[in-house]
Every structure is written in structure tokens, then in C-alpha cells.
Amino acid sequence: MSFHGQSGIVVVNNKTYDLDKLSPEERHRVEHLVLHEKHRGHESMHMEMFFILIATLVVAQILLVQWRKYYFQSYQTATLLGMWIVPVFLCLKLSWHRFLYVWSVFSVITGLMTYWATRKPLAGTTPRRVYTWFLLCYKISYALGIAGYLVMMGALFGLSILFMVKPNVAMDFGLVLLFYGLYFGVVARDFAEVCSDKMASHIGYYTKTGMPTRKLDEGVCAVCGQPIVRQDEDEDGVSNGAEKVVVLNCAHSFHDFCIRGWCIVGKKQTCPYCKEKVDLKRMFPNPWEKPHILYGNLLDWIRYLVAWQPVIITLVQGINWALGLE
Structure with missing residues (x-):
């Protein structure tokens, strides 16, 4: 194998190829041959690199689990950052400007919501406003994730041809939708969790450990601290316009919107006041709502891939470089 200048001439297995004159498919095949020839005889080195990767992944996973177990606050902060x-940084390197624009808008609005949620005194309208934003982000990310998955499956099975779209173009579009949905879904849920803790702590009906600082009066929602007006109907079957109320197994009542934001968006699965575990299946019996819960669990798993996987891969590359492996 050899290269000649910058003219794109490549010699592989005593055959000469001019890359500039080849079709994209032929060029890809020749480049694959070049790569194969370049790494011929390096099997032992590749095996060492593979074991380094596996060992680093295992050790990193153990350390992350222990870090989360004993120092959750710092782990949560580092993961969120x-x-x-x-x-x-990846998008700046790859010049993905569209993502940077969306990220900037999301960051400004989310930063404003976080500011409102963490300042004292907490305005009475802040919890609902904050949960509205993060619930909107959650629903949009859910829709983008599902749409991206369907587009990718359609491209995989050749359905994109029916819309006169090339499979590779459809696959790229589906990947972009899936990435946007998963990424912003994870980040929004993490910020929502931080805001949920801060708002509930400021209101006084919730603490991470110990007893709440305020007694929860009957008819008050512990998530937002506002009175609960139960939804009733008059004799003609007309609703009075009040919000639906959810009563947990512990007998504490909450606005339906608030407890949904607390459990699904804020990632809390205990009563905000007494910390009794919430039965999500009982609280959300509608089968159409179960995918939202499963999607939330998926986002929690994706967090590891987005936040820590690049760090681990960079560490592996550093180890390989230090050992002289390429």
C-alpha cells in the first residue's frame, strides 16, 4: 500500500487507484481496503486496546455508582454540567450551528426558570410556570424521539422511497430528531429535578431528609403551596372549572398538574410531604400515559451515555496514547 503526493493516487495490493476518478461507492471500497491494509498485523495491539476499553468502562461504572451513592449532590451537579x-463542544468542533441556536434558546429560557425557582421569596405562580415549561419540553422531546425512531425505521425498511426521499437522507434526519429529543429531554428533566427540590424546599412542605418545616393543612397542595379547589359538576353536568385533584395512597391531595410535574418531569416518586412511595400505575391508569413513564426511564439511562461516555472515551484514548497504542 502506498500514496503518491496529493493527487489522490493510491496503490493497494499492487493495484493503482485514482480516488478523484472513482464513484462514491468505489471510493468507499478503496478507502476500506486502505484502512484494512494499514491495520494488518496489529491484531495483538487491537486486542490490548479492546481490553483497556472494557476495563475502563467497568471501573468507571463502579466509580460513578459509588459517587452517586455517597455524594449524590456533587454527582448530580457534575452530570448536569x-x-x-x-x-x-462537539457541535462547535463539527460546526453544527443549528443545534447551537436551539441550545442557546433552551438555555436562556431554562436559566430564567431556574432563577425563578431558586430565588426567595418564591412567588405563588412560579411552580406552575416552571412545571409548564419543563412539561412542554418533556412532551416536545417525547414527540421528537418517537418521530425520529419512526423515520429511522421507515428508512431501514425502505419506506422513505414512497416519499421520494433517499434512505440515507431519511436516516440522517431521523437520527437528528432522535438526538434532539433525547438530549433536550434529559437536560430538561435534570433541571426540572433541581427546580423541584428548590421550590418545594422554599415552600416548606418538602425536605430531602428529615421532617418538613411546615404542617400541611388540608386543602393545600404541597407541590405549589396553593389551595386545592376540587373539580365538581353542577346539576346540569357542567364543570365548575376547578382543576382535577389527585389523592395518593397516603391520603395527601395535590393538583393533577402539580403531581404530574413532580413525578414525571421532576423525577420524584415519593409524596412531597410524607415521602411515601407513589404508585405511578395507580396514579396514571390510562394506558396512553404509560409510555411517558417508560420514556422518562429511558432518558435517565441516556444521561450516562451523553454526559459520561465522551469523558470515558477520552480517558481511554489518553491511556492508549500513554502506552504508545494507536
């Missing part, structure tokens, strides 16, 4: 910043 990683989720928020790492993709930006």
Missing part, C-alpha cells in the same frame, strides 16, 4: 456543556 456535563450534559449541558459536552455536546456544545
